[in-house]
Amino acid sequence: MPLADAGLTAWSWNPLTDIQVMWSYPFMVNAFRAGAVIAVLSAAVGWFVVLRRQTFAAHTLAVVGFPGASGAVLVGVASGYGYFAFCLAAAVVIAMLPGAGQGHGEESALIGTVQAFLLACGFLFVALYKGFLGGVDALLFGSFLGIGDGQVVLLAVVAVVVLAVLAAVGRPLLFASVDPSVAAARALPVRALSVVFLVLLGAATAEASQITGSLLVFALLVMPPATAQLLSPRAAVSLPLGMLIGLAVTWLGLTAAYYSPYPVGFFVTTFAFAAYVLARAARTAATAFGARGPRPGTGATGGTPHAVEEAAA
């Protein structure tokens, strides 16, 4: 934020020089690298989150990350480690509770209380760490400053491990997500799969939090894959499409945040939400228009985003 205020960097309407100027700062290059890693990982894990309707679990895990990050800062460790430690621990705890993470039912008062208490703990750590009150916004709403080389390596290693595990369990997980009872009847370990997936979700949430902050993880974890799933019913298309949307949203958000005084969390959420709304509108138009043609949902109308746009036009 202070960079733009100092007048060091003004948008010149020449994209080539603008990007050159922006990438002449090592922290900006790191932010783009980290953003790419995080966007791809979040879209991959988020694809299953949307499919399994576990958005509420993602929200809870992200809230848990806030006291983790502020606690890490309080004891003098990089906030990234705090996110990982708390999000992964919370994922294990949620996985142990039967029926938790769904967001409805009688325990909603309990979940609400636990969320508020964890946020209050984070606030306590921030208050105890004197002179850091401005930093609370960065932890809650994201920041692209302060991502070092070591952090990028850590993010990349975690992302590779998570993606490898996801690739290994992808097929049975997809089956178990779409039809848990049939999957269980075919002797698939449905319960173990959901535990593994929650741990992967914890890692992905911890990564996404480092760009979007604890409160805006939806922007990378849920919105891009949800947009992609609206545009295509086929997994082979919507999975990479979600990664592409996530990457575009993150890099555009970082660029916009660099050239304006506004925080990166605002831009990433706005771009991601705009993509989601456009996709919904395109889908509605496609179904309304294509009602006479091939039936929607069979894969014939929505193969690629271009197909949807053509159908809408």
Next chain:
Amino acid sequence: MIAALSHPFFLHAVLAGTAIAAAAGLTGYFLVLRAQIFTGDALSHTAFTGALAALAVGWDLRIGLFAATVGVALLLGFLGSRSKADDVAIGSAFAWILGLGVFFLTLYTTHRSTSDGNAGVSVLFGSIFGLSASAAWIAVAVAAGVCVALLVLARPLLFASLDEAVAAARGVPVRLLGLAFLVLVGACAAEATQAVGSLLLLGLLAAPAGAAQRLTDSPFRALALSALLAVGEMWTGLAVGYAVPGVPPSFAIMAAATLVFAATFLIRRPDTGTAAVTATA
């Protein structure tokens, strides 16, 4: 502790806090009973954005707070009965609203020369020790109004919450009651934001109500207990926040509320919660 009351800021905090806690305890009980506790979550997002939007255009923070929370509560009321919207759409919309709040926060802190840099933090986590005398009295008046309105509505609202179909058949205006209740929740959320902040108001609504529901089966006793617990937790939190340096009062209030709720899980009861509540009503 008596000496603390000689400080005007502490006196204002106790006055406003008591009224806000009582209102939050009463509304929270109905929210839990009607399984609408996540309305509180939605309101906490909009309260933040509303307050900062008002600050950014130079209005009083409370105008934005009340407009946002009551408006969204009404919107949720109208949407809720019509269709079951999916969690992805709702979650995305509220995440974006929160992102918009950050935009207003930056707009406020960078473009208004008279602004204080901690406006975002005090909206998110409350600043009950910073209330002026007039702000405290307005808070007391609004919270008392919410309490009175809820007590007037309590009987039909309880009926409509426990068995909507039968209540509607008996001529209770179920839909109107639901909307009126959501408006009261909105007003209560706007008040609670000034005490514990928009991020923590969910806890103030949920914890005392959840504890009261675990402790007693009678709805009216639970309603009173929820309000009493909320007030007690508020006083404890304020006292701890005053006595222990470095501990923010909103954390102390949340910690007291969470401890009480956690303690209720240690008490074994012969029968389980909601089924018994339905049976007695």
